[in-house]
Amino acid sequence: ILVPSCVETDSVKQFTSELIVEAVVRCIRVIEPGLGGALPTSLPPGMSARFRVGMSLAQACQDLGYKGDIGYQTFLYSNEPEIRSLLMFLVEKLPRESAESSDQPTGKSVVLQRSIAAALRAQLAVPWLPPACRLPLQTQTQSLGSMHSFQVQPLSLPLGPPVEEYRRDVLRPVTAQLSSHCTTAASLLERHTAELSAAHEWDVEWKSQGLLSRLTPQEYRSRKLSRLRKRIEEQLRSATLPAADGAAAGPASSSSSADLSDLLQSFRSSSASDRLLTKGTHFTHTQKFTFAQVRPPPRHAVTRPAGDAAQRRQDELDVLQQQGDAQEGGRPGNENVWESELLSLQVKDELKQRERGNAEEEDRIHVKKKTIDLLPDADDNLLQLQAVMEASSQRLVHLAAQWEKHRTPLIEEHRRLKEIRSSQDLESSRKLSEIKSLHDKIRVSTEESRKKEETYKQLVSELDSLPQDASRSAYTQRILEIVSNIKKQKEEITKILTDTKDLQKEINSLTGKLDRTFAVTDELVFKDAKKDESVRKSYKYLAALHENCNQLIQTIEDTGTILREIRDLEEQIETENSNKTMANLERILEDYKAIRQENAALAAKVREG
Incomplete structure (x- = not known):
């Protein structure tokens, strides 16, 4: 792969731009065929086209995961370190077919998974085209005939203890419950989403309201169910109220009653729509739920005794019984059962009101009777x-x-x-706050564990995708060699540092000895110079000698510094020479001239056109 043409090369330094481009393109085509298929293997003659090819190659290498500094200059004006790093990256990315074929297991499931993955990759690699531009093969793969709208149908799933028997004897499979197989995935997704949403809502409600109620989950559910049943019963009773009572009750109750009345009306047949029950006495509405006219009983005065009230209640019950018998005899067999339920609720409600009114009337009559009995002997x-x-x-x-x-x-x-x-309330509040914090921590920990699990699966998949043909002993040997080389280098560096320290100590001791010797000599000569003229000249020569020696030492130190700078500059020159800076500069100037000529030619063509 890396020797695309018959060119004799001994090192990466001898690679030309054409050879580098061809090697990189061939490697990219092996690594990612879809990415390298559109890249040319040779540089075009025009300079602007060369720049575009270089930018495309740089973008393709970055898409493969190359993290180094790369651009069009890497291919057109390359240097040895950059090309070596890029080629090493591409070689490591090359697939190992022998390792994959030897390590992967065989079987029907593996073959099926491979075929599915290959089909998905092939479909994803094909771009979408409008219907007018599709070839016959693309018409089969991108046809709208295999697409269906998202339709959902309800599913029946087993719930409760006797799940196994119900599933085995009664419940049909999910695919048999649906009218079309096209709705299977949509129905399952909808059912799963509904269950997840219900579980999430219950979790939020239990953490916000259930914990504050200090009840068990079963007790909280039962209390919530009883409240819901009570509200439904109240709504059913309020639906039977007359229009006047609904207007007096307020807009909220009237709207809810109207909505429920509409709902109840939808369950009724069109023939029974004129018999919507409203609250009232049985003597004023007897003709609405009987087929024969029943004569209403005579009204009784309020101040009748308790016996008359009991007789009146008994008469009303008899009339209701007669009306119920007439109702049962005159109704058709297929009439809605919901109307009878409403009638029973209305009868029970009116019966309770009558009983409460009769009990109050009896109490008042009893008090008045006792008062009347006490009037003759008042004093x-x-x-x-x-x-x-x-x-x-x-x-x-x-x-x-x-x-x-x-x-x-x-x-x-x-x-x-x-x-x-x-104190117990405070303790319970504290425990509730702790429970909430624990729930939050559990949620956070669950999220972290899920993320770590996903990371673990990703790392495992990456590990499985890595080449398996590399020998562990070879890597171990290379690591040991590198460690031994590093150890030798450390020993050499330590030896050099020790020699430098010893040399510095020796220099410091000699410098100190020289200073002390000069001080003692200067003191002795200075004492004798006061008495003898010749000694005075010697003292002057001694001072001049010391100054010249200092200058000589400083000159030696400056010479060492200059030598170190020269070595650094030589290393930089070698680095620049390896980068082929001058050659690249000359090539850039030539390319610049070529681009100017191309631009001039294009401008001339534009003027001629």
Whole structure:
């Protein structure tokens, strides 16, 4: 792959731009055929086209995952380190067919998965085309005939303890429950989404309201179900209210009653639509739910005795019984059962109201009867009443005194229990907050574990995709060699550092010795110079000698610094020479001249056109 043409080369330094482009393109075509199929294997003659090819190659290498600095200059004005790094990256990316064929297991499932993956890759690699531009093969793969609208149908799934028997004996498969196989995936996705949404809503409701209720999940569900049934019953009863009562109840209740009335009306047949029940007495609405006219019973006065009230209630019950018998006899067999339920609810409601009214009327009549019996002997009754009131007042005082004796310990006990209750409330609130925080931590931990699981699966898949033909012993040997080389280099560096330190210590000791010797000599010569003229000249020569020696030492140090700088510059020159800076500069100038000539030619063509 890396030797595309018959060109003798000994190192990467001898690679030309054409050879580099051809090698990179062939490697990309082997690694990713869809990405390298549109890339040319040779450079075009025009300079602008060369720049475009270089940019395309750089973008393709970046798409493969190359992290280094790359651009059109890498291929047109290349240097050895960049080309070596790029070629090493491409060689590592090349697939190992022998390792894949030897390591992967064989079987029907593996063959099926490979065929599915190959078909998906082939379909994804083909671009979408409009219907007018499709070839026969593309017409088969991109036809709208295999596409269907998203239609959902309800599914019946087993719920409850006897799941196995129900699934084995009664329940049909999911594919048999649907009218068309095209709706199978949509129905399953819709059912799964609904279950996930319900579970999420229950989780949110339990964490926000269920924990505050201090009930178990079963008790909370049962209480919620009972409240829902009660609300439904209230709505059913309010649906039977007359229009006047609904208007007086307010806009909210009237709207809910109207909605429920419309719902109930939809369950009725068109022939029974004129028999919507409204609240009222049975004497005013008898003709609406009977076929024969029944004469209403006579009205009774309010002040009739209790016996007459009982007789009146019995008469009304008889009339209701007759109406119910007539209703059962005159109804057709296929009439809606929902109307009978509403009728029973209305009858029960009116019966309860009548019973409450009769009980209140009996109490009033009983009080009035006793009052009338006491009127003939009013004076004696007043005296007796006063005596009873005085005795009652004394009894109340005595009871108040006794209550005060019992009240004080009860109040203290109540206060103590109240404090205990408040402390328990605080403790329960604290525990609830802890439970909520634990739920949050569990949610966060679950999310983190899910992300880590996905990362683990991704890493496992990447590990499986890595080449398996490389020998572990070879890598181990290479690592050991690298470690030994690093160890040798460290030993050499340590030796050089030790020699440098010893040399520096020796230089420092000699410098100190020289300074001390000069100081002692200067002091001795200076003492003798005061007495003898010849010694004075010697002192001057000594000072000049010391100054010249210092200058000589400084010159040697400057010479060493200059030598180090020369070595650094030589290394930089070698680096620049390896980068072929001058050659690349000359090529850039030539390409610049070629581009100017092309632009001039194009401008001339434009002017001629």
